[in-house]
Each structure stands twice: as structure tokens, then as C-alpha cells.
Amino acid sequence: MTGPALFLxxxxxxxxxxxxxxxxALRLQIVARATGRRDAVHxxxxxxxxxxxxxxxxxxxxxxxxxxxxxPGLVTQAVxxxxxxxxxxxxxxxxxxxxxxxxxxxxxxxxxAFNPLAQGLVExxxxxxxxxxxAGAVLAIVxxxxxxxxxxxxxxxxxxxxxxxxxxxxxxxxxxxxxxIVTTVGIVASLLWESFRFFSMxxxxxxxxxxxxxxxxxxxxxxxxxAFGAVPLFWGTIFIGAIIAMVVAIPLGLMxxxxxxxxxxxxxxxxxxxxxxxxAGVPTVVYGYFAxxxxxxxxxxxxxxIGIHGASxxxxxxxxxxxxxxxxxxxxxxxxxxxxxxxxxxxDGSLAMGATTSETIRKVLIPAALPGVVGGVLLxxxxxxxxxxxxxxxxxxxxxxxxxxxxxxxTVTTQIVQLLTGDQEFDSAKTLAAxxxxxxxxxxxLLLNIxxxxxxxxxxxxxx
Amino acid sequence: xxxAINPLAIANPKMSxxxxxxxxxxxxxIKGVSIDxxxxxxxxxxxxxxxxxxxxxxxxxxxxxxxxxARVEGMITLDGEDIYSPSMDVVQLRARVGMVFQxxxxxxxxxxxxxxxxxRIHGLAHAKADxxxxxxxxxxxxxxxxxxxxxxxxxxxALSGGQQQRLCIGRAIAVEPEVxxxxxxxxxxxxxxxxxxxxxxxxxxxxxxIVIVTHNMQQAARVSQRTAFFxxxxxVEYGVTSDIFTNxxxxxxxxxxxxxxx
Ligand SMILES: Nc1ncnc2c1ncn2[C@@H]1O[C@H](COP(=O)(O)OP(=O)(O)OP(=O)(O)O)[C@@H](O)[C@H]1O
Ligand SMILES: [Mg+2]
Numbered sequence: 001m002t003g004p005a006l007f008l009x010x011x012x013x014x015x016x017x018x019x020x021x022x023x024x025a026l027r028l029q030i031v032a033r034a035t036g037r038r039d040a041v042h043x044x045x046x047x048x049x050x051x052x053x054x055x056x057x058x059x060x061x062x063x064x065x066x067x068x069x070x071x072p073g074l075v076t077q078a079v080x081x082x083x084x085x086x087x088x089x090x091x092x093x094x095x096x097x098x099x100x101x102x103x104x105x106x107x108x109x110x111x112x113a114f115n116p117l118a119q120g121l122v123e124x125x126x127x128x129x130x131x132x133x134x135a136g137a138v139l140a141i142v143x144x145x146x147x148x149x150x151x152x153x154x155x156x157x158x159x160x161x162x163x164x165x166x167x168x169x170x171x172x173x174x175x176x177x178x179x180x181i182v183t184t185v186g187i188v189a190s191l192l193w194e195s196f197r198f199f200s201m202x203x204x205x206x207x208x209x210x211x212x213x214x215x216x217x218x219x220x221x222x223x224x225x226x227a228f229g230a231v232p233l234f235w236g237t238i239f240i241g242a243i244i245a246m247v248v249a250i251p252l253g254l255m256x257x258x259x260x261x262x263x264x265x266x267x268x269x270x271x272x273x274x275x276x277x278x279x280a281g282v283p284t285v286v287y288g289y290f291a292x293x294x295x296x297x298x299x300x301x302x303x304x305x306i307g308i309h310g311a312s313x314x315x316x317x318x319x320x321x322x323x324x325x326x327x328x329x330x331x332x333x334x335x336x337x338x339x340x341x342x343x344x345x346x347x348d349g350s351l352a353m354g355a356t357t358s359e360t361i362r363k364v365l366i367p368a369a370l371p372g373v374v375g376g377v378l379l380x381x382x383x384x385x386x387x388x389x390x391x392x393x394x395x396x397x398x399x400x401x402x403x404x405x406x407x408x409x410x411t412v413t414t415q416i417v418q419l420l421t422g423d424q425e426f427d428s429a430k431t432l433a434a435x436x437x438x439x440x441x442x443x444x445x446l447l448l449n450i451x452x453x454x455x456x457x458x459x460x461x462x463x464x
Numbered sequence: 465x466x467x468a469i470n471p472l473a474i475a476n477p478k479m480s481x482x483x484x485x486x487x488x489x490x491x492x493x494i495k496g497v498s499i500d501x502x503x504x505x506x507x508x509x510x511x512x513x514x515x516x517x518x519x520x521x522x523x524x525x526x527x528x529x530x531x532x533x534a535r536v537e538g539m540i541t542l543d544g545e546d547i548y549s550p551s552m553d554v555v556q557l558r559a560r561v562g563m564v565f566q567x568x569x570x571x572x573x574x575x576x577x578x579x580x581x582x583x584r585i586h587g588l589a590h591a592k593a594d595x596x597x598x599x600x601x602x603x604x605x606x607x608x609x610x611x612x613x614x615x616x617x618x619x620x621x622a623l624s625g626g627q628q629q630r631l632c633i634g635r636a637i638a639v640e641p642e643v644x645x646x647x648x649x650x651x652x653x654x655x656x657x658x659x660x661x662x663x664x665x666x667x668x669x670x671x672x673x674i675v676i677v678t679h680n681m682q683q684a685a686r687v688s689q690r691t692a693f694f695x696x697x698x699x700v701e702y703g704v705t706s707d708i709f710t711n712x713x714x715x716x717x718x719x720x721x722x723x724x725x726x
Contacts, residue, residue: 266532345569349632352527352565353582353639354558363581368572 006137010060010144017056017148022049025155032157043162051161054168055151060144067136075128082124087117191442194435201429202228207436213399213410215419215430228433230440232399236316236409240395241384244320244405245327249384250377252324253331260332261339262361273336280329288393291322296394303406310407314396317405323390327380334376338369338456375456382448386441388413412437478503478673479524479561479643484538486519486528493519495697496538501643501690506665506674508684508705511694512720517677520694521645524675525561526554542643559586562636566648568628570620570635575612578620578631579603582639598638606634607664626657633664637672644668646676650683662687681721685709693717 025048029041076099079085088095101118104110106125113119155161199207210229217227256276260269296318303311342365350360366373396408397418419434477500486494493516501507509517519528526547528534540547547557559582570578579599582588589595599616603609608630612623620631629649636644646665650658665674665687678684684691684705691708693701693716701708701717712718 343569345565345567346571348527348530348565349569349571349635350581351530352525352558352563353585353635354555355581355585356555359585363585364571 014053014057018049018053021052047161052151056148059147060140078128195439198432198436232401237411240320245324248324249327257332257335284389288389291394312408314408319395338372342368375452378452489533497699505689507690508688515694561643562641564646576616602634602638643673
């Protein structure tokens with residue numbers, strides 16, 4: 001029996017269980033109500049339906065999930081026990097290659113065999129897969145019936161089906177949320193592990209404080225010293241994400257927030273705010289195009305015109321400017337929120353003293369909103385330094401340690417992409433360096449986020 | 465009856481309103497109020513909630529300009545000068561007619577900076593020494609100096625509610641206003657803090673024309689010499705406080721005073 005058909009069948013059984021349990025509960029409850037006792041009936045019939053349906057489906061599905069994981073092992077064992085397997089070579093590598101080929105043919109993923117030995121194993125494979133497939137299906141159906149029958153016998157008017165169902169719903173939700181956490185922990189663990197391997201090849205101090213980055217030379221066998229100094233990458237990241245982008249995003253974001261909260265007519269605000277926020281929805285790859293194809297060449301021509309040396313067609317400035325534009329809505333909406341959170345009474349107080357609107361904004365609103373704005377800016381920085389597409393397309397790959405914004409620089413994210421693309425064994429220092437870079441990025445972003453959220457929260461409390 | 469009787473029409477009023485109407489959009493909140501306010505007396509505005517006391521008070525320093533839907537008709541003068549005429553500078557007007565709000569609203573700055581805010585924006589004091597003098601004088605007048613003189617650079621929002629309200633009064637005083645408008649200045653305070661503010665109002669009387677909105681009839685009786693009773697956007701009765709409370713001429717005033725509604 002094929003997978004989809006089996007699932008359909010189980011679903012059908014579940015539906016039948018739901019309908020019949022509900023009907024039975026309804027009938028029993030009518031009888032029980034007639035006795036007149038208030039506690040004679042506990043749960044609505046629907047809950048009984050769900051209770052029985054879940055008992056029908058859940059054990060069978062769980063069983064199938066486990067079964068699917070142990071079957072391949074069982075099948076291989078069965079095939080190896082077959083007389084045809086006696087002629088297999090003892091070498092592990094060939095053995096598993098032949099077995100793999102036979103399996104592919106048996107499941108129809110491959111048409112014919114290159115290896116005659118594999119051809120001989122196809123039939124045993126087919127038989128074994130079939131056998132265990134049918135066995136699994138039968139067991140699942142038996143389980144469904146057994147579970148359903150057990151639950152069905154418990155359908156009594158005073159049975160607390162609602163409590164059970166609610167508990168199960170809660171457990172499901174809990175598992176869903178744990179899954180996200182577990183995934184994060186897993187990611188961090190793998191980052192840590194791979195980074196650890198990297199640092200066993202390269203001294204962490206050389207990595208964190210070295211100023212020469214040329215992983216390519218390490219890959220070509222020139223040794224790991226002096227090849228993995230990540231300072232130029234850190235500098236490029238800060239230069240683009242925390243300096244150039246912020247020089248663009250902070251003033252523009254702040255000013256647009258001030259305009260929108262303090263000066264704009266409601267109609268203007270109604271249109272401008274969503275439009276601005278739409279900027280945040282533009283895919284970063286589109287910004288990347290814009291930076292690489294429009295801004296970068298224009299900047300280079302400009303730099304050449306005014307006689308700046310070292311101007312490149314990929315530049316920190318191009319990437320930073322476009323990233324700044326991308327971050328504007330982010331800063332402006334955070335600033336907007338913080339300014340709007342300053343109580344109206346504060347504004348009134350200032351205006352009633354005879355302050356003008358702009359004096360009120362400068363001297364009362366902005367200072368009062370500042371912590372919130374700072375928090376917003378920190379979040380924006382953490383976003384900017386983790387941003388990948390724009391810098392990959394517009395910033396370049398040259399690990400320059402330079403202050404010249406027209407020169408090409410590279411960033412942590414760009415290098416991660418660079419290190420992991422192309423043919424590489426997964427245990428060379430070059431590949432593992434990507435994980436170390438990822439770890440640094442992760443830690444910095446995490447710290448920025450924690451600080452930012454703290455600041456924002458503290459400030460919110462001040463007005464509550 | 466909508467036309468207010470004005471037995472107190474004074475020869476030389478500090479502020480005077482003639483047939484003032486205020487609209488929020490199409491809705492009329494004040495229906496033609498005429499009243500004179502003078503320098504020597506504290507004037508109390510009383511009346512049930514929603515009758516337009518705050519609205520009318522805010523027309524006196526044009527704070528209604530900050531409400532987009534508000535529109536004011538009629539004439540209001542300060543020392544005979546029309547405050548709604550185009551030649552009147554709102555900034556100047558608000559420096560001359562200060563305001564204290566229902567909830568204390570000190571700026572999230574130091575006590576010193578709260579008081580210095582007004583003098584700075586109006587250019588009244590430039591040198592640090594001048595500013596120090598203004599700050600001390602204003603805090604003394606607001607009856608707060610002794611309590612805060614050792615912590616002038618602590619945040620104004622760290623003070624108690626009553627202290628904050630006196631700080632706000634001090635902040636208003638610091639720009640040397642001629643009129644001080646107070647909108648229920650004690651409604652967020654406990655009785656002791658309230659008593660302090662009332663005492664302060666007594667001390668300020670004569671130096672500034674004071675108008676106070678209050679829901680507390682005893683308070684009106686204690687601090688004011690003139691009382692105006694508002695009802696549904698009308699000025700129903702205006703007179704000497706003791707007369708209003710003991711001998712109101714209008715039926716509605718009598719009902720309100722005796723607690724029959726409001
Ligand atoms: N910004 C506004 N927009 C629209 N209507 C308003 C606005 N402010 C006040 N009003 C309306 O104007 C009328 C008078 O309000 P106002 O605040 O002046 O009353 P009040 O006498 O001060 O009441 P309270 O004693 O409760 O403070 C009320 O009906 C109120 O709903
Ligand atoms: Mg009011």
C-alpha cells in the first residue's frame with residue numbers, strides 16, 4: 001500500500017471515529033440528562049469526537065514515523081541475508097555502492113544497473129521493501145483500530161474528554177514552540193562545533209586580530225598563518241553597515257519620523273507611512289542590483305572625475321548608501337513609535353510655555369524619545385551588519401583595510417558566501433572559517449539585540 | 465437663558481472675553497461666553513464634566529490652536545489687545561499667559577532644566593548666573609525651593625506628584641507670566657499636596673491673574689474670590705464666590721452647588 005493511500009485511509013478512519021463517537025456521546029448524554037444531575041454530563045459531544053479521532057490517528061501516525069526510520073535498516077539486513085548477497089565484495093565502500101544502486105533500481109529511481117552484482121540484488125530488495133511496507137501498513141491500521149476502540153469504550157457522559165483534548169492541544173503547541181528553540185540551539189551548537197574545529201587549526205587571536213585575509217592562499221597549501229586575519233572583514237562590515245549606512249539612515253529616518261508624527265496632515269500621514277514601510281518589503285536582491293548596477297558605477301565615475309585614487313566599481317560607499325536607504329523605514333518606524341509614545345501632555349507643556357513646534361521637538365520630544373530611538377538604531381545596525389545580498393553584489397571581495405569609501409571592501413557576510421560556494425571539502429580551514437565568521441556575526445548581532453531591547457523596554461516602562 | 469449676566473464687568477480687566485464660541489468640527493462646545501478676569505482675584509471655573517471649562521480655559525492662551533478641529537469665534541483680549549488678531553504672536557502670548565495642567569507634566573529633564581526651559585527659549589536669561597537666580601526665585605515662589613535645593617540636578621520626574629505639580633507651577637512662573645491658567649491642578653494629588661498648592665495659590669494672588677478650573681466645590685470656595693459656573697457650554701452665572709455658594713441667582717447653579725447633578 002502506498003503512503004498517500006495509507007494516510008487517506010487513516011484520515012478516513014479518524015473521520016468515522018469522530019462522527020460515531022460524537023453520535024454516541026450525544027445519545028448517552030441525552031439519557032444521562034434525563035436523570036437530572038448537573039454533573040452527569042461533562043464535555044460537549046464534539047470533544048468526545050475529537051478524543052476518539054485523535055486516539056485513532058495519533059498512535060498510527062507516530063508508529064509510522066518510527067517505522068519509516070527503522071525500515072531501511074531492516075530491509076538491508078533482509079537483503080544481506082539473501083543468498084544473492086553472498087557474492088558481494090567485503091570492501092565497505094564497494095558494498096554500499098552496489099547496495100545503493102540496487103536500491104535505486106528497486107524503488108524505480110534508476111532504470112538499469114551498471115554493476116551485474118547490483119542487478120542480482122534488485123529482486124531481494126523489491127521483496128523486502130514490499131514485505132516491510134505491507135507489514136507497516138497493517139500494523140498502523142491495527143493500531144488505529146485498537147486506539148479508536150479503546151477510546152470509544154471510554155465515551156461516557158461523565159468522561160472528561162474536554163480536559164483531555166485541551167491537554168493534547170496544549171502539548172502540541174508546546175512542542176511546536178520547543179521545536180523553534182531546539183532548532184536555534186542546534187544551529188548554535190553546530191556553529192560552535194565547526195568554529196571549534198576551525199580554531200584548532202587557526203589561532204583564535206590570529207583570526208580576531210590579524211589584518212591579512214587570504215583564505216585562498218591557505219587552500220592552495222601555503223599554510224594557515226597569516227591567511228585568516230579577519231580584521232579587514234570586521235572593518236568592512238562596520239564601515240558599510242554601522243557607519244555609512246547609518247549616516248544615511250539615522251538622519252533621514254529620524255526626520256521622516258518627525259515629519260510624519262508632528263507636521264504631516266492626517267491624510268498625508270495615512271499615505272506616506274505605508275509607502276515608506278513598503279520600502280522595507282523590497283527584496284534585498286533588488287537593492288543589490290540597484291547598488292551594483294546604478295549607484296556603484298556612478299560613484300566610481302564621480303570619484304575618478306574629482307581625482308580620487310583607488311576608486312573601484314565596487315565600493316563601500318555604494319553598498320553603504322543603498323543599505324542605508326533600505327534601513328530608513330526601519331529607523332523611521334522605530335523613531336515614529338518612540339516619538340508617538342511621548343505623552344501629549346509633554347508636548348502641551350512645552351507649547352504652553354510659548355515654545356514653537358520645532359523647539360518642542362528639539363528640546364522635549366527628541367530627548368524624551370531618545371532611548372527608544374537609540375534602541376531602534378541598534379536594532380538597525382544589527383540588521384545592517386547581517387545583511388548579505390547588497391554587499392555581495394556591490395561591496396566587492398577585496399579584503400582592504402581602508403578608510404577610502406570609494407575603494408572596494410569586503411564584509412563578513414560576503415566572505416561567508418564566498419567561502420562556502422564552489423567545490424570544497426568540508427573540513428578544510430577555508431570552509432570552516434565561514435563558521436567562525438558566522439559565530440562572530442551571531443554573537444555581535446545577539447548582543448546588539450539584547451542591549452537594544454533592554455533600552456527600548458526600560459524606556460517604555462518610564463512612561464507606563 | 466444663554467446671555468451671561470456680568471455683574472463684575474471691570475473697568476480695566478486683565479483678560480476679557482466677549483461672545484466667545486468654540487467649535488470642534490461641527491460640534492459647538494462653547495456657546496457665546498463673555499467674562500472679565502482681573503488681576504486682584506483668583507477666578508474659579510466650576511461646572512459638570514464636559515461643560516467646556518477646559519475648552520474655554522484653553523482659548524485664553526490659544527492652546528486650542530494645537531487641536532486641528534478646533535475653531536474659535538468672538539473676541540478675547542489681554543490688556544485690551546485682541547489675542548486672536550493676526551498681529552498677536554502666539555509665542556509671546558503664551559509667555560504672558562502660562563498654563564498648569566491637570567496631570568503634572570514635568571519634562572524628563574533635571575529640576576533645574578525644567579525651570580530654565582522657559583527662560584531659555586524666551587531669551588530671558590543668558591548667563592549661567594542669571595539663570596541660577598531665575599531658577600531659585602521661581603522655585604521659591606512655587607514653594608519648592610527648600611525641598612529641592614540640594615538636588616536641582618535630579619530628574620524632575622523623580623519628585624512626588626505634588627512636588628511635580630509645584631515644579632510645573634514654578635516652570636510657568638519662571639517666564640514671568642501675567643496670567644496663570646490652571647486646569648484642575650490638584651485632581652491628581654493627595655489632600656496634603658492639594659493643601660500646599662492651595663496655599664501657593666493664595667501667595668501668588670495679586671502678583672498674577674489666576675484662573676483655576678476645579679471640580680472640587682470646597683476648593684473653589686477656599687481659593688477663589690470670583691466663581692464662574694458653566695453648564696453645557698454656557699456661562700450660567702458669574703459672581704463673587706461667597707455669593708455664588710450661598711446665594712446663587714440661577715436655578716441651575718443652585719442645583720449644581722447643592723449636588724443635585726454634576
Ligand atoms: N479635542 C476635542 N475634539 C472634539 N471634541 C472635544 C475635544 N475636546 C473636548 N471636546 C468636547 O468639548 C466638550 C467640552 O469639553 P471640555 O474638555 O472643555 O469639558 P470640561 O468641562 O473640561 O470637562 P471635565 O470637567 O471632564 O474636564 C465636551 O463635550 C468634549 O467632548
Ligand atoms: Mg477639563
